[in-house]
Amino acid sequence: MPLKTLTDSERGEYSDFDHAAFDPKTRRVFIAHTGRDCIEVIDHDAQKHIATLPGFPGVAGAVADGGEVLTTNRGAASVTWLDAATFKSKAMFKSGPRPNGAAVVKRANMGIVACIFRT
Numbered sequence: 001m002p003l004k005t006l007t008d009s010e011r012g013e014y015s016d017f018d019h020a021a022f023d024p025k026t027r028r029v030f031i032a033h034t035g036r037d038c039i040e041v042i043d044h045d046a047q048k049h050i051a052t053l054p055g056f057p058g059v060a061g062a063v064a065d066g067g068e069v070l071t072t073n074r075g076a077a078s079v080t081w082l083d084a085a086t087f088k089s090k091a092m093f094k095s096g097p098r099p100n101g102a103a104v105v106k107r108a109n110m111g112i113v114a115c116i117f118r119t
């Protein structure tokens with residue numbers, strides 16, 4: 001599948017970003033902004049930044065499906081469940097240390113998070 005650039009970020013500031021996810025229901029992109037402990041939200045159709053959601057310590061990942069978003073927060077050893085339309089937090093779950101990768105499947109009512117363990 002060929003990829004093409006549709007637009008560049010208009011934020012003009014760069015920092016440490018990590019995983020991002022597109023939610024087909026809301027047509028928004030949720031980007032883990034690790035360096036600023038927040039989630040950046042882009043409106044895909046308007047191709048513009050619409051929100052910065054604070055309060056995600058060391059956020060390393062964002063996944064989305066059917067209007068649901070999960071974030072992995074390494075700095076708090078937690079996972080946050082968000083409503084993709086309202087940006088409201090539905091729940092916060094403690095996880096193992098250094099949560100990183102995640103998956104969410106709305107139709108199966110399932111979310112999975114993997115943690116990075118060092119031995």
